Amino acid sequence: xxAEQRREPGRSEITRCWLLRWHxxxxxxAVLGEPTASAERIGALAREGAASLPPDSEPTQFDALYRRxxxxxxxxx
Amino acid sequence: xxxLGEIAALGLEGLAEAIRQRQLSSLEVTRxxxxxxxxxGRRLGYVAGMDPxxxxxxxxxxxxxxxxxxxxGPLHGVPLAHKDMFYRAGRVSACGSRICADQVRDVTAxxxxxLDAAGALDVARLNMVEFALGTTGHNxxxxxxxxxxxxxxxxxxxxxxxxxxxxxxxxxxxxxxDTGGSVRLPATCCGLVGLKPxxxxxxRHGAMVLSWTLDHVGILTRNVRDCALMLQAxxxxxxxxxxxxxxxxxxxxxxxxxxxEGLRIGVERDYFYQGVEPAVARHVEASLEVYRALGAEIVxxxxxxxxxxxPLTTLIIAVEGASNHAVWLRERRxxxxxxxxxxxxxxxxxxxxxxxxxxxxxxxxxxxxxxAFQQADLIHSPVLPFQxxxxxxxxxxANPGFSEYVVATGHCTRPYNYLGLPAISVPAGFGANGxxxxxxxAGRPFSEPQLxxxxxxxxxxxxxxxxxxxLD
Numbered sequence: 001x002x003a004e005q006r007r008e009p010g011r012s013e014i015t016r017c018w019l020l021r022w023h024x025x026x027x028x029x030a031v032l033g034e035p036t037a038s039a040e041r042i043g044a045l046a047r048e049g050a051a052s053l054p055p056d057s058e059p060t061q062f063d064a065l066y067r068r069x070x071x072x073x074x075x076x077x
Numbered sequence: 078x079x080x081l082g083e084i085a086a087l088g089l090e091g092l093a094e095a096i097r098q099r100q101l102s103s104l105e106v107t108r109x110x111x112x113x114x115x116x117x118g119r120r121l122g123y124v125a126g127m128d129p130x131x132x133x134x135x136x137x138x139x140x141x142x143x144x145x146x147x148x149x150g151p152l153h154g155v156p157l158a159h160k161d162m163f164y165r166a167g168r169v170s171a172c173g174s175r176i177c178a179d180q181v182r183d184v185t186a187x188x189x190x191x192l193d194a195a196g197a198l199d200v201a202r203l204n205m206v207e208f209a210l211g212t213t214g215h216n217x218x219x220x221x222x223x224x225x226x227x228x229x230x231x232x233x234x235x236x237x238x239x240x241x242x243x244x245x246x247x248x249x250x251x252x253x254x255d256t257g258g259s260v261r262l263p264a265t266c267c268g269l270v271g272l273k274p275x276x277x278x279x280x281r282h283g284a285m286v287l288s289w290t291l292d293h294v295g296i297l298t299r300n301v302r303d304c305a306l307m308l309q310a311x312x313x314x315x316x317x318x319x320x321x322x323x324x325x326x327x328x329x330x331x332x333x334x335x336x337x338e339g340l341r342i343g344v345e346r347d348y349f350y351q352g353v354e355p356a357v358a359r360h361v362e363a364s365l366e367v368y369r370a371l372g373a374e375i376v377x378x379x380x381x382x383x384x385x386x387x388p389l390t391t392l393i394i395a396v397e398g399a400s401n402h403a404v405w406l407r408e409r410r411x412x413x414x415x416x417x418x419x420x421x422x423x424x425x426x427x428x429x430x431x432x433x434x435x436x437x438x439x440x441x442x443x444x445x446x447x448x449a450f451q452q453a454d455l456i457h458s459p460v461l462p463f464q465x466x467x468x469x470x471x472x473x474x475a476n477p478g479f480s481e482y483v484v485a486t487g488h489c490t491r492p493y494n495y496l497g498l499p500a501i502s503v504p505a506g507f508g509a510n511g512x513x514x515x516x517x518x519a520g521r522p523f524s525e526p527q528l529x530x531x532x533x534x535x536x537x538x539x540x541x542x543x544x545x546x547x548l549d
Contacts, residue, residue, distance in 0.1 A: 047431060047434060049382070049389075065444065067522070069447055
Protein backbone atom coordinates (compact mmCIF):
# COMPACT_ATOMS: atom_id res chain seq x y z
CA UNK A 1 0.00 0.00 0.00
CA UNK A 2 1.38 3.39 -0.92
CA ALA A 3 2.37 5.75 1.89
CA GLU A 4 -0.27 8.20 0.70
CA GLN A 5 -2.99 5.63 1.30
CA ARG A 6 -1.65 4.46 4.67
CA ARG A 7 -1.65 7.84 6.40
CA GLU A 8 -4.14 8.66 9.16
CA PRO A 9 -7.42 9.93 7.74
CA GLY A 10 -7.71 13.71 8.00
CA ARG A 11 -10.77 15.51 9.24
CA SER A 12 -11.94 16.18 5.70
CA GLU A 13 -11.90 12.50 4.98
CA ILE A 14 -13.77 11.68 8.16
CA THR A 15 -16.36 14.30 7.29
CA ARG A 16 -16.64 12.93 3.81
CA CYS A 17 -17.26 9.44 5.16
CA TRP A 18 -19.85 10.81 7.53
CA LEU A 19 -21.64 12.63 4.73
CA LEU A 20 -21.49 9.54 2.61
CA ARG A 21 -23.41 7.74 5.34
CA TRP A 22 -26.19 10.19 4.56
CA HIS A 23 -25.90 9.13 0.92
CA UNK A 24 -24.99 12.72 0.07
CA UNK A 25 -22.03 12.46 -2.23
CA UNK A 26 -22.79 15.93 -3.52
CA UNK A 27 -22.43 17.34 -0.01
CA UNK A 28 -19.28 15.38 0.60
CA UNK A 29 -17.75 16.87 -2.50
CA ALA A 30 -18.80 20.35 -1.49
CA VAL A 31 -17.36 20.05 1.97
CA LEU A 32 -13.99 18.98 0.66
CA GLY A 33 -13.66 22.31 -1.11
CA GLU A 34 -12.56 25.70 0.11
CA PRO A 35 -14.70 25.93 3.27
CA THR A 36 -13.04 22.82 4.65
CA ALA A 37 -9.57 24.04 3.81
CA SER A 38 -10.38 27.30 5.55
CA ALA A 39 -11.84 25.44 8.53
CA GLU A 40 -8.67 23.44 8.91
CA ARG A 41 -6.54 26.59 8.99
CA ILE A 42 -8.80 28.24 11.53
CA GLY A 43 -9.05 25.11 13.64
CA ALA A 44 -5.29 25.04 13.85
CA LEU A 45 -5.29 28.64 15.10
CA ALA A 46 -7.77 27.72 17.84
CA ARG A 47 -5.66 24.75 18.88
CA GLU A 48 -2.43 26.72 18.93
CA GLY A 49 -4.00 29.59 20.85
CA ALA A 50 -5.52 27.30 23.44
CA ALA A 51 -2.15 25.68 24.03
CA SER A 52 -1.09 28.90 25.76
CA LEU A 53 -3.98 28.77 28.24
CA PRO A 54 -3.74 27.26 31.72
CA PRO A 55 -5.11 23.71 31.80
CA ASP A 56 -8.01 24.66 34.05
CA SER A 57 -9.34 27.35 31.68
CA GLU A 58 -13.02 27.34 30.90
CA PRO A 59 -15.30 29.53 28.77
CA THR A 60 -17.16 31.00 31.77
CA GLN A 61 -14.06 32.95 32.83
CA PHE A 62 -14.91 35.29 29.99
CA ASP A 63 -18.33 36.08 31.45
CA ALA A 64 -16.87 37.04 34.82
CA LEU A 65 -14.32 39.38 33.27
CA TYR A 66 -16.97 40.88 30.97
CA ARG A 67 -19.11 41.77 33.99
CA ARG A 68 -16.12 43.19 35.86
CA UNK A 69 -15.14 45.39 32.92
CA UNK A 70 -18.62 46.88 32.56
CA UNK A 71 -18.76 50.64 33.04
CA UNK A 72 -20.40 52.13 36.10
CA UNK A 73 -23.78 53.56 35.31
CA UNK A 74 -22.68 57.03 36.31
CA UNK A 75 -19.26 56.79 34.67
CA UNK A 76 -17.83 59.77 32.85
CA UNK A 77 -14.44 59.85 31.28
CA UNK B 78 -48.31 67.35 -0.18
CA UNK B 79 -45.41 66.41 2.04
CA UNK B 80 -42.42 65.04 0.14
CA LEU B 81 -40.09 62.20 0.99
CA GLY B 82 -37.09 64.53 1.27
CA GLU B 83 -38.83 66.86 3.72
CA ILE B 84 -39.78 63.99 5.99
CA ALA B 85 -36.36 62.38 5.73
CA ALA B 86 -34.71 65.65 6.73
CA LEU B 87 -36.54 65.56 10.06
CA GLY B 88 -34.97 62.27 11.11
CA LEU B 89 -36.58 60.03 13.70
CA GLU B 90 -36.53 62.50 16.57
CA GLY B 91 -37.88 65.38 14.48
CA LEU B 92 -40.52 63.25 12.85
CA ALA B 93 -41.79 61.90 16.17
CA GLU B 94 -41.96 65.45 17.51
CA ALA B 95 -43.79 66.73 14.41
CA ILE B 96 -46.39 63.97 14.76
CA ARG B 97 -46.72 64.54 18.50
CA GLN B 98 -47.25 68.27 17.90
CA ARG B 99 -49.71 67.41 15.09
CA GLN B 100 -47.71 69.32 12.51
CA LEU B 101 -47.76 66.10 10.51
CA SER B 102 -50.14 63.19 10.77
CA SER B 103 -48.92 59.65 11.02
CA LEU B 104 -51.13 58.85 8.04
CA GLU B 105 -49.51 61.34 5.68
CA VAL B 106 -46.02 60.39 6.83
CA THR B 107 -46.78 56.68 6.43
CA ARG B 108 -48.26 57.28 2.97
CA UNK B 109 -45.00 58.91 1.91
CA UNK B 110 -42.96 56.06 3.41
CA UNK B 111 -45.07 53.41 1.71
CA UNK B 112 -44.88 55.24 -1.60
CA UNK B 113 -41.11 55.55 -1.27
CA UNK B 114 -40.71 51.88 -0.42
CA UNK B 115 -42.91 50.93 -3.38
CA UNK B 116 -41.19 53.22 -5.87
CA UNK B 117 -37.58 53.09 -4.74
CA GLY B 118 -37.32 50.39 -2.09
CA ARG B 119 -38.53 47.64 -4.37
CA ARG B 120 -36.41 48.81 -7.32
CA LEU B 121 -33.27 48.91 -5.17
CA GLY B 122 -34.02 45.57 -3.56
CA TYR B 123 -34.72 46.69 0.01
CA VAL B 124 -38.25 45.35 0.48
CA ALA B 125 -38.86 41.74 1.44
CA GLY B 126 -42.54 42.22 2.05
CA MET B 127 -45.12 44.83 2.96
CA ASP B 128 -48.84 45.26 3.53
CA PRO B 129 -49.63 48.87 2.59
CA UNK B 130 -53.30 48.68 3.57
CA UNK B 131 -52.45 47.42 7.05
CA UNK B 132 -49.72 50.04 7.45
CA UNK B 133 -52.09 52.86 6.52
CA UNK B 134 -54.76 51.48 8.85
CA UNK B 135 -52.23 51.38 11.68
CA UNK B 136 -51.22 54.97 10.93
CA UNK B 137 -54.82 56.15 10.96
CA UNK B 138 -55.33 54.37 14.29
CA UNK B 139 -52.23 56.09 15.66
CA UNK B 140 -53.65 59.47 14.68
CA UNK B 141 -56.95 58.66 16.37
CA UNK B 142 -55.15 57.53 19.52
CA UNK B 143 -53.13 60.74 19.65
CA UNK B 144 -56.26 62.82 19.21
CA UNK B 145 -58.07 60.86 21.91
CA UNK B 146 -55.36 60.65 24.57
CA UNK B 147 -52.81 63.35 23.81
CA UNK B 148 -50.26 61.22 25.64
CA UNK B 149 -48.28 58.84 23.51
CA GLY B 150 -44.97 56.97 23.30
CA PRO B 151 -41.73 58.59 22.13
CA LEU B 152 -41.97 57.11 18.61
CA HIS B 153 -45.72 57.47 18.20
CA GLY B 154 -46.95 57.14 14.65
CA VAL B 155 -43.49 56.95 13.04
CA PRO B 156 -43.22 54.38 10.24
CA LEU B 157 -40.29 52.02 10.66
CA ALA B 158 -39.34 48.70 9.09
CA HIS B 159 -36.75 46.12 10.04
CA LYS B 160 -34.56 43.33 8.82
CA ASP B 161 -36.73 40.36 7.88
CA MET B 162 -35.61 38.24 10.83
CA PHE B 163 -37.49 39.89 13.69
CA TYR B 164 -40.52 37.71 14.12
CA ARG B 165 -44.06 38.98 14.51
CA ALA B 166 -46.76 36.50 15.43
CA GLY B 167 -48.99 35.75 12.47
CA ARG B 168 -46.58 37.22 9.91
CA VAL B 169 -43.94 35.66 7.68
CA SER B 170 -40.25 36.24 8.40
CA ALA B 171 -38.32 34.81 5.49
CA CYS B 172 -34.81 35.59 6.79
CA GLY B 173 -33.65 36.24 3.23
CA SER B 174 -34.12 32.58 2.41
CA ARG B 175 -36.11 30.23 0.25
CA ILE B 176 -36.45 27.81 3.15
CA CYS B 177 -38.44 30.25 5.34
CA ALA B 178 -40.15 32.12 2.51
CA ASP B 179 -43.61 31.14 3.74
CA GLN B 180 -42.90 30.58 7.41
CA VAL B 181 -45.50 32.34 9.53
CA ARG B 182 -44.14 32.99 13.02
CA ASP B 183 -45.89 32.29 16.29
CA VAL B 184 -43.96 34.72 18.51
CA THR B 185 -43.21 38.42 18.37
CA ALA B 186 -39.67 39.60 18.96
CA UNK B 187 -39.22 41.56 22.18
CA UNK B 188 -37.64 44.44 20.25
CA UNK B 189 -40.75 44.72 18.08
CA UNK B 190 -42.99 44.60 21.14
CA UNK B 191 -40.95 47.44 22.64
CA LEU B 192 -41.11 49.54 19.49
CA ASP B 193 -44.86 48.90 19.38
CA ALA B 194 -45.08 50.14 22.97
CA ALA B 195 -43.13 53.26 21.99
CA GLY B 196 -45.77 53.87 19.34
CA ALA B 197 -43.72 53.08 16.22
CA LEU B 198 -45.38 51.49 13.20
CA ASP B 199 -43.90 48.41 11.52
CA VAL B 200 -44.68 48.94 7.84
CA ALA B 201 -42.49 46.46 5.95
CA ARG B 202 -39.99 43.63 6.14
CA LEU B 203 -36.56 44.50 4.79
CA ASN B 204 -34.31 42.35 2.67
CA MET B 205 -31.20 40.73 4.13
CA VAL B 206 -28.46 38.27 3.31
CA GLU B 207 -29.69 34.69 3.47
CA PHE B 208 -29.89 33.75 7.16
CA ALA B 209 -27.64 36.76 7.91
CA LEU B 210 -24.59 34.86 6.72
CA GLY B 211 -22.75 37.46 4.67
CA THR B 212 -21.02 40.80 4.86
CA THR B 213 -21.54 42.33 1.42
CA GLY B 214 -25.31 42.18 0.94
CA HIS B 215 -25.33 39.63 -1.87
CA ASN B 216 -28.27 37.28 -1.83
CA UNK B 217 -28.59 34.86 -4.70
CA UNK B 218 -32.15 33.97 -3.70
CA UNK B 219 -33.84 37.32 -3.10
CA UNK B 220 -31.45 39.53 -5.07
CA UNK B 221 -28.65 41.86 -3.99
CA UNK B 222 -29.73 45.38 -2.96
CA UNK B 223 -28.00 48.36 -4.54
CA UNK B 224 -26.39 51.15 -2.54
CA UNK B 225 -28.62 54.25 -2.69
CA UNK B 226 -25.56 56.42 -3.41
CA UNK B 227 -24.86 54.30 -6.50
CA UNK B 228 -26.83 51.10 -7.13
CA UNK B 229 -23.85 49.42 -8.79
CA UNK B 230 -22.18 49.25 -5.37
CA UNK B 231 -22.97 47.00 -2.41
CA UNK B 232 -25.00 48.10 0.60
CA UNK B 233 -22.92 45.93 2.87
CA UNK B 234 -24.56 43.16 4.83
CA UNK B 235 -26.12 41.30 6.21
CA UNK B 236 -28.62 44.04 7.16
CA UNK B 237 -28.62 45.16 3.53
CA UNK B 238 -32.23 46.29 3.17
CA UNK B 239 -32.13 48.11 6.51
CA UNK B 240 -28.99 50.00 5.50
CA UNK B 241 -30.23 50.85 2.03
CA UNK B 242 -33.74 51.93 3.04
CA UNK B 243 -32.59 54.21 5.85
CA UNK B 244 -29.76 55.75 3.81
CA UNK B 245 -32.17 56.39 0.94
CA UNK B 246 -34.38 58.36 3.32
CA UNK B 247 -37.29 55.96 2.95
CA UNK B 248 -37.36 55.32 6.70
CA UNK B 249 -35.77 57.16 9.63
CA UNK B 250 -34.46 54.04 11.36
CA UNK B 251 -34.36 50.27 11.09
CA UNK B 252 -33.24 47.34 13.17
CA UNK B 253 -30.61 44.95 11.92
CA UNK B 254 -28.58 42.19 13.44
CA ASP B 255 -24.81 42.08 13.87
CA THR B 256 -22.99 38.76 14.25
CA GLY B 257 -19.72 39.86 12.67
CA GLY B 258 -20.37 43.41 11.48
CA SER B 259 -23.78 43.09 9.83
CA VAL B 260 -25.02 46.44 11.16
CA ARG B 261 -21.74 48.38 11.14
CA LEU B 262 -20.75 47.32 7.62
CA PRO B 263 -23.99 48.46 5.93
CA ALA B 264 -23.78 51.59 8.06
CA THR B 265 -20.34 52.48 6.75
CA CYS B 266 -21.17 51.46 3.16
CA CYS B 267 -24.36 53.54 3.11
CA GLY B 268 -23.24 56.52 5.23
CA LEU B 269 -25.23 55.73 8.37
CA VAL B 270 -24.76 55.51 12.09
CA GLY B 271 -24.74 51.82 13.02
CA LEU B 272 -24.72 50.62 16.61
CA LYS B 273 -23.97 47.12 17.82
CA PRO B 274 -24.81 47.35 21.52
CA UNK B 275 -23.10 45.35 24.25
CA UNK B 276 -23.91 41.67 24.45
CA UNK B 277 -26.88 41.53 26.78
CA UNK B 278 -28.02 45.14 26.31
CA UNK B 279 -30.85 44.29 23.89
CA UNK B 280 -33.05 41.20 23.97
CA ARG B 281 -32.77 38.73 21.12
CA HIS B 282 -35.97 36.88 21.93
CA GLY B 283 -37.95 36.31 18.76
CA ALA B 284 -35.06 37.22 16.47
CA MET B 285 -33.58 34.63 14.12
CA VAL B 286 -30.62 32.88 15.68
CA LEU B 287 -27.45 32.52 13.68
CA SER B 288 -24.85 32.31 16.45
CA TRP B 289 -26.02 32.70 20.03
CA THR B 290 -22.53 33.65 21.20
CA LEU B 291 -22.08 36.43 18.65
CA ASP B 292 -25.55 37.65 17.62
CA HIS B 293 -26.55 41.18 18.61
CA VAL B 294 -29.59 43.25 17.68
CA GLY B 295 -28.38 46.55 16.24
CA ILE B 296 -29.66 49.90 15.01
CA LEU B 297 -29.23 51.86 11.77
CA THR B 298 -30.11 55.57 11.64
CA ARG B 299 -29.06 58.68 9.75
CA ASN B 300 -27.84 60.53 12.82
CA VAL B 301 -26.52 59.80 16.29
CA ARG B 302 -29.38 61.19 18.36
CA ASP B 303 -31.84 58.99 16.47
CA CYS B 304 -29.66 56.01 17.27
CA ALA B 305 -29.83 56.85 20.98
CA LEU B 306 -33.59 57.25 20.76
CA MET B 307 -33.94 53.80 19.22
CA LEU B 308 -31.66 52.25 21.83
CA GLN B 309 -33.73 53.75 24.63
CA ALA B 310 -36.81 52.15 23.13
CA UNK B 311 -35.47 48.62 22.73
CA UNK B 312 -32.82 48.11 25.46
CA UNK B 313 -33.25 46.48 28.83
CA UNK B 314 -33.90 43.28 30.71
CA UNK B 315 -36.11 40.60 29.20
CA UNK B 316 -37.16 37.47 31.07
CA UNK B 317 -37.66 35.77 27.71
CA UNK B 318 -33.94 36.07 26.89
CA UNK B 319 -31.66 34.61 29.55
CA UNK B 320 -28.62 36.32 28.00
CA UNK B 321 -30.19 39.76 28.37
CA UNK B 322 -28.69 41.85 31.17
CA UNK B 323 -30.75 43.12 34.10
CA UNK B 324 -28.66 46.32 34.28
CA UNK B 325 -30.72 49.48 34.19
CA UNK B 326 -30.74 51.37 30.88
CA UNK B 327 -29.16 54.80 31.31
CA UNK B 328 -30.62 57.83 29.55
CA UNK B 329 -28.21 58.13 26.61
CA UNK B 330 -29.82 61.33 25.33
CA UNK B 331 -29.21 63.07 28.65
CA UNK B 332 -25.44 63.04 28.16
CA UNK B 333 -25.14 62.92 24.39
CA UNK B 334 -24.30 66.60 23.87
CA UNK B 335 -21.55 66.80 26.49
CA UNK B 336 -18.64 66.62 24.07
CA UNK B 337 -15.32 64.80 24.29
CA GLU B 338 -13.12 67.11 26.34
CA GLY B 339 -10.77 64.85 28.29
CA LEU B 340 -11.78 61.68 26.45
CA ARG B 341 -8.90 59.25 25.86
CA ILE B 342 -9.22 57.61 22.46
CA GLY B 343 -7.08 54.50 22.02
CA VAL B 344 -5.62 53.66 18.62
CA GLU B 345 -4.29 50.15 17.95
CA ARG B 346 -2.27 50.03 14.74
CA ASP B 347 -0.70 46.55 14.51
CA TYR B 348 -3.98 44.81 13.79
CA PHE B 349 -6.70 47.32 12.92
CA TYR B 350 -4.65 49.11 10.25
CA GLN B 351 -3.26 45.92 8.72
CA GLY B 352 -4.32 45.79 5.07
CA VAL B 353 -6.35 48.99 5.25
CA GLU B 354 -6.43 50.84 1.95
CA PRO B 355 -4.66 54.21 2.12
CA ALA B 356 -7.80 56.04 0.96
CA VAL B 357 -9.75 54.57 3.88
CA ALA B 358 -6.93 55.15 6.35
CA ARG B 359 -6.83 58.85 5.39
CA HIS B 360 -10.50 59.29 6.32
CA VAL B 361 -10.07 57.42 9.56
CA GLU B 362 -6.93 59.38 10.50
CA ALA B 363 -8.73 62.64 9.69
CA SER B 364 -11.45 61.74 12.18
CA LEU B 365 -8.80 61.35 14.86
CA GLU B 366 -7.61 64.88 14.14
CA VAL B 367 -11.17 66.13 14.63
CA TYR B 368 -11.29 64.48 18.03
CA ARG B 369 -7.92 65.91 18.95
CA ALA B 370 -9.14 69.39 18.02
CA LEU B 371 -12.24 68.83 20.19
CA GLY B 372 -10.11 68.18 23.25
CA ALA B 373 -9.75 64.41 23.23
CA GLU B 374 -6.41 62.75 23.84
CA ILE B 375 -5.24 60.21 21.26
CA VAL B 376 -3.46 57.34 22.97
CA UNK B 377 -1.58 54.46 21.29
CA UNK B 378 -2.60 51.07 22.70
CA UNK B 379 -1.61 47.47 22.05
CA UNK B 380 -3.78 44.39 22.27
CA UNK B 381 -1.81 41.17 21.95
CA UNK B 382 -3.76 38.29 20.47
CA UNK B 383 -6.19 40.52 18.58
CA UNK B 384 -5.38 38.78 15.29
CA UNK B 385 -7.08 35.60 16.56
CA UNK B 386 -10.49 37.20 17.00
CA UNK B 387 -11.56 37.31 13.37
CA PRO B 388 -10.81 33.70 12.38
CA LEU B 389 -12.22 32.41 15.66
CA THR B 390 -15.39 34.37 14.96
CA THR B 391 -15.59 32.48 11.66
CA LEU B 392 -15.29 29.24 13.59
CA ILE B 393 -17.99 30.08 16.13
CA ILE B 394 -20.45 31.32 13.48
CA ALA B 395 -19.89 28.20 11.40
CA VAL B 396 -20.28 25.74 14.26
CA GLU B 397 -23.26 27.40 15.93
CA GLY B 398 -24.84 28.06 12.52
CA ALA B 399 -24.38 24.43 11.49
CA SER B 400 -25.94 23.31 14.75
CA ASN B 401 -28.96 25.56 14.21
CA HIS B 402 -29.35 24.49 10.59
CA ALA B 403 -28.62 20.79 11.08
CA VAL B 404 -32.07 19.56 10.11
CA TRP B 405 -32.37 21.77 7.04
CA LEU B 406 -28.83 20.86 5.98
CA ARG B 407 -29.95 17.26 5.87
CA GLU B 408 -33.41 17.70 4.45
CA ARG B 409 -33.48 20.91 2.39
CA ARG B 410 -29.89 21.39 1.33
CA UNK B 411 -30.71 22.24 -2.24
CA UNK B 412 -32.74 25.28 -1.13
CA UNK B 413 -29.72 27.14 0.27
CA UNK B 414 -27.63 29.60 -1.69
CA UNK B 415 -24.15 28.34 -2.51
CA UNK B 416 -22.14 30.56 -0.18
CA UNK B 417 -24.52 30.06 2.74
CA UNK B 418 -24.35 26.31 2.25
CA UNK B 419 -20.58 26.33 2.03
CA UNK B 420 -20.18 28.30 5.25
CA UNK B 421 -22.66 26.15 7.16
CA UNK B 422 -21.12 22.93 5.93
CA UNK B 423 -17.73 24.11 7.11
CA UNK B 424 -19.22 24.23 10.60
CA UNK B 425 -19.75 20.48 10.48
CA UNK B 426 -16.03 19.88 10.06
CA UNK B 427 -14.69 21.49 13.27
CA UNK B 428 -13.98 19.19 16.21
CA UNK B 429 -15.82 20.17 19.38
CA UNK B 430 -12.49 20.86 21.07
CA UNK B 431 -11.68 23.62 18.57
CA UNK B 432 -15.04 25.25 19.22
CA UNK B 433 -14.42 25.19 22.96
CA UNK B 434 -10.89 26.49 22.42
CA UNK B 435 -12.38 29.44 20.53
CA UNK B 436 -14.73 30.18 23.42
CA UNK B 437 -11.97 29.86 26.05
CA UNK B 438 -9.67 32.20 24.15
CA UNK B 439 -12.19 35.03 24.48
CA UNK B 440 -11.07 35.50 28.08
CA UNK B 441 -7.43 35.94 27.08
CA UNK B 442 -8.27 38.53 24.46
CA UNK B 443 -10.60 40.40 26.79
CA UNK B 444 -7.66 40.67 29.18
CA UNK B 445 -5.79 42.50 26.40
CA UNK B 446 -8.70 44.90 26.10
CA UNK B 447 -8.78 45.31 29.87
CA UNK B 448 -5.19 46.52 29.71
CA ALA B 449 -6.02 48.87 26.84
CA PHE B 450 -8.98 50.29 28.75
CA GLN B 451 -6.59 51.29 31.54
CA GLN B 452 -5.08 53.75 29.07
CA ALA B 453 -8.07 54.66 26.91
CA ASP B 454 -11.80 55.14 27.31
CA LEU B 455 -12.72 54.15 23.76
CA ILE B 456 -10.95 52.34 20.92
CA HIS B 457 -11.00 53.97 17.47
CA SER B 458 -10.47 52.06 14.21
CA PRO B 459 -11.59 51.71 10.59
CA VAL B 460 -14.81 49.78 9.90
CA LEU B 461 -14.40 48.36 6.38
CA PRO B 462 -10.71 48.09 5.46
CA PHE B 463 -11.26 48.97 1.82
CA GLN B 464 -13.47 51.31 -0.20
CA UNK B 465 -17.01 50.13 -0.86
CA UNK B 466 -16.80 47.63 -3.76
CA UNK B 467 -19.26 47.16 -6.59
CA UNK B 468 -21.79 44.33 -6.48
CA UNK B 469 -20.11 42.72 -9.47
CA UNK B 470 -16.54 42.77 -8.19
CA UNK B 471 -17.49 41.37 -4.77
CA UNK B 472 -19.90 38.71 -6.06
CA UNK B 473 -17.81 35.69 -5.13
CA UNK B 474 -20.69 33.32 -4.29
CA ALA B 475 -18.93 30.08 -3.30
CA ASN B 476 -16.03 30.59 -5.71
CA PRO B 477 -12.39 30.32 -4.63
CA GLY B 478 -11.41 33.10 -2.26
CA PHE B 479 -14.82 33.77 -0.78
CA SER B 480 -13.81 32.67 2.73
CA GLU B 481 -10.88 35.07 2.72
CA TYR B 482 -13.08 37.85 1.40
CA VAL B 483 -15.63 37.38 4.19
CA VAL B 484 -12.81 37.42 6.72
CA ALA B 485 -11.29 40.55 5.15
CA THR B 486 -14.54 42.54 5.25
CA GLY B 487 -15.00 41.73 8.92
CA HIS B 488 -11.39 42.42 9.88
CA CYS B 489 -12.22 45.44 12.07
CA THR B 490 -15.75 44.58 13.15
CA ARG B 491 -15.61 40.95 14.19
CA PRO B 492 -13.37 41.32 17.26
CA TYR B 493 -16.23 43.19 18.95
CA ASN B 494 -18.68 40.37 18.30
CA TYR B 495 -16.17 37.89 19.61
CA LEU B 496 -15.91 39.87 22.84
CA GLY B 497 -19.44 41.28 23.03
CA LEU B 498 -18.16 44.85 23.37
CA PRO B 499 -20.33 47.71 22.10
CA ALA B 500 -19.22 49.38 18.88
CA ILE B 501 -20.59 52.12 16.67
CA SER B 502 -19.92 52.96 13.04
CA VAL B 503 -19.85 56.71 12.40
CA PRO B 504 -20.00 58.34 8.94
CA ALA B 505 -16.81 60.19 8.03
CA GLY B 506 -17.40 61.51 4.53
CA PHE B 507 -17.14 60.07 1.05
CA GLY B 508 -14.37 58.26 -0.81
CA ALA B 509 -12.98 58.87 -4.28
CA ASN B 510 -15.56 56.45 -5.68
CA GLY B 511 -18.38 58.63 -4.35
CA UNK B 512 -19.37 56.07 -1.72
CA UNK B 513 -19.44 56.72 2.03
CA UNK B 514 -16.67 55.91 4.46
CA UNK B 515 -16.77 55.61 8.23
CA UNK B 516 -14.83 54.90 11.38
CA UNK B 517 -15.59 52.75 14.39
CA UNK B 518 -15.59 53.44 18.12
CA ALA B 519 -15.77 50.65 20.68
CA GLY B 520 -15.87 50.66 24.45
CA ARG B 521 -16.19 48.66 27.63
CA PRO B 522 -19.31 46.58 28.20
CA PHE B 523 -22.40 48.79 28.55
CA SER B 524 -20.59 51.98 27.53
CA GLU B 525 -23.24 52.95 24.95
CA PRO B 526 -23.75 56.42 26.49
CA GLN B 527 -20.04 57.18 26.02
CA LEU B 528 -19.99 55.81 22.47
CA UNK B 529 -23.02 57.83 21.45
CA UNK B 530 -21.63 60.95 23.11
CA UNK B 531 -18.33 60.64 21.25
CA UNK B 532 -20.06 59.87 17.95
CA UNK B 533 -22.37 62.85 18.41
CA UNK B 534 -19.41 65.17 19.08
CA UNK B 535 -17.86 64.21 15.76
CA UNK B 536 -21.17 64.52 13.91
CA UNK B 537 -21.86 67.97 15.39
CA UNK B 538 -18.40 69.22 14.53
CA UNK B 539 -18.23 67.89 10.97
CA UNK B 540 -21.87 67.69 9.87
CA UNK B 541 -20.92 64.24 8.57
CA UNK B 542 -24.51 62.98 8.58
CA UNK B 543 -27.75 64.17 7.06
CA UNK B 544 -26.97 64.10 3.35
CA UNK B 545 -29.45 62.20 1.21
CA UNK B 546 -28.79 60.50 -2.13
CA UNK B 547 -30.73 61.43 -5.26
CA LEU B 548 -33.00 58.48 -5.96
CA ASP B 549 -34.27 59.12 -9.47
